[in-house]
Amino acid sequence: MYTVTLEGRGDLCEWRDAARMLLQAGVEPGEVVWQTPDAAGGLFADVPKNLPRPGAQRKAVSVPPDFLKLAGAVVCHSDPRRFSLLYRLLVRLARDRNTLAMAADADVVEARQMAKSVGRDYHKMTAFVRFKESPLPTDTAGRRRFIAWFEPDHFIVERVAPFFQRRFNDMDWLIATPQGSASWDGETLLTSTEPAEKPDLKDKTDDLWRTYYASIFNPARLKVKAMTAEMPKKYWKNLPEAELIPGLIANAERSVLEMAARAASEPLPFHHRLQEAAANAPPVDTAPAGTLEAVRQEARHCTRCTLHCMATQTVFGQGPEQARVMVVGEQPGDQEDLAGKPFVGPAGQVFNDVLREVGMDRRSLYVTNAVKHFKYEARGKRRIHQKPNHGEIQQCRWWLKQELDYVKPKLIIAMGATAFFALTDEKQKLADVRSKPLTMEDGQILFVTVHPSYLLRIPDPELKAKELMRFREDLESVHRLAAGFA
């Protein structure tokens, strides 16, 4: 039997050095007793001298990084069995490096639980430490000083200290605990494992904090268990706000009943003044009736079909009212829906690129869609485009028709079958009507091509290049046709 005495105040190194020596000497977990000075009757940390000599081929001990992380947390635990548990795991790891992945293994589970408990203690310390200001003597300039008293369950002061350094850089502070203390003066972070005494300090800001705590509490939703699960009573004695808790709980029901008993009172005069001002405010939509702008404003509130329920906004056409050429697409997509402008997403990008290549200026075109709201299916964090149905297209024709009436384009470009149907009320195979000027009832020229989003969906690069070329040829034809109306 070997006895190892460790300080046992959260220092991984002392355990690691001892464990490495034992492992190299081939000592089995059952042959070691681990203890701390208090259990050993005040003996100092000590490692047995009578270890068997390691064999000539003294092997380097290597463990997975995950184990060192785990061990770093477990040694901080206050359970006296932590050292033997870790040594048992170390010996097992030396034989099988996968040991830690055995999520249902008793040793692994216990070690993980200890680490979790230390993690919780760490987290609660970052949450429940309360600094109190210790004012500088009058006439002294310098950094402000704060002191806190906290009682952690485990040996975590050294582990948590860097957190407070990262956070409270521009002030001096000291955190005292029965397990040691940590302090920061702007230059050095000092930690000690010496048990500290509870300082006696008052801070008048605590009173404001208590005011906040009492006011942010909603007595109509009393859930005491939910509170104590996260803020157990053992922490209350060092929390300035906790002294209010019993009173808040005791009075909760009464204050809710009182609130309910009070009937709503009559509003004060300023409310009536506000209401009057609002009633007399000029309407927001101010474009004179009988203009395209007035139609655009009216369309913002369109509820002709159900698509408005899901979409962000109506995406109306854009471009000069005197444009000779009008381009009609299918419907706004994800990006268009957010921006409120047609053809600004990926398909719009393709459209813009090809326009530039054939030498057309998008600013001279009136660009719109057959359907003015984005239709989609919500799938997780994404919106998947859905084709508008005939009913929706027919309802939205109301707006398209008015755009046509006001803009009076000489040439209309229908991109895709939806646009063609919206403009002509005819169902045709796109291939049969594509790439040639057609004359509409009132003499306007209609030119049909594909929707640029079709080009984005072609997986085969060769076919894609070919189709892109055809689309470019179509827009070249459009360019020539448009020049004829100049």
Next chain:
Amino acid sequence: MKKSLKDRLAILSDAAKYDASCASSGTVRRSSEKSGGLGSTEGSGICHAYAPDGRCISLLKILLTNFCIYDCAYCINRSSSNVERARFSVEEVIWLTLEFYRRNYIEGLFLSSGIIRSSDHTMEEMVRIARELRTTHNFRGYIHLKSIPEASPHLIEEAGLYADRLSLNIELPTDAGITRYAPEKHPEGIRRSMGALRLKIEEMSEATLQTKRRRRFAPAGQSTQMIVGADGANDATILGTSARLYGSYGLKRVYYSAFSPIPDSSKNLPLIKPPLMREHRLYQADWLYRFYGFDIGEITSARADGMLDLDLDPKLAWALGHRDRFPVDVNRADREMLLRVPGLGTKTVKGILSARRFSRLRLGDLKRIGVSLKKVQPFITAEGWTPHRLVDRPDLRAMFEPKPEQLSLL
């Protein structure tokens, strides 16, 4: 007589408590270690205290003022209410934030405001607070700003440079509800603002051409809140709206807030005990949608009235309605199916997938991984365990239902 700071703190935090959001998580890691100054964010949030309502107190959640020109029926600060009114100066909010932060009471500031004069005027003051905290006081803690609907884009843009999170409350799940209870608010305006914010966040997260660096803009994203139980919307409608908001605007969170009686309440609203259990079930359903691969339709289809079962959690309710999918073999089933087993969570599923590479799992193994056996037993098979006909028992539901208890009036 001017009210003292303490009195105004009481009024303006009381006025802010109906906003459920308190998260201080999801932002970038920052610290004052190298930069000097005060404050840090660690990725995950910290709750510095809990009130007896079970809610965490992470941020100093206050209003700049509770004067408001809007008259939203559900809101304690509506113009027709006779609550006591107060306002902070910009300097007071900054002072409170820094002094509270130094004493480690809080993670940062959650600032909202009633709307005074105009949306832009209000937003400007809020942005000024965030800007001065960051630039003058080198404050590196968490800042959550409520964006005021209809505020100008340039103010929202500036807000995003200083704040970790921006939020805009939709408050009611349907446009009709908003129009009825919040007559001055415009649903399409709220949607447009959320859409614009998503575009801005995406634009700023693209690396710039010259510096190849991503700029920081509202790194903890945007969130919203819906009030539950003020209007007649059912759970299917509420969750449908959530799904739309998550999908459309990339929201980090949708908060559900059980409508709670407010002082001097509007006559149009029910003065009832807040539906806390309903709120809880909505959060569970929201989780199933975001992390467990459930569709909203699957979660809400169990009942014809579109409400979630108050007695059973939504996953258990789904499992009881789909008994043909069970029992699930924990030693063979894929991750997607394991996630659908009542009693298994994302962590325990991860543990099961890891542990079963080494041995066939028995109930004891599951218990050690942290699974509640009572709940999963009828729905799984494991080495040495089959539920026999347990999953087909007609009284299976009754085994999980809460015991009847006498309820108090309030």
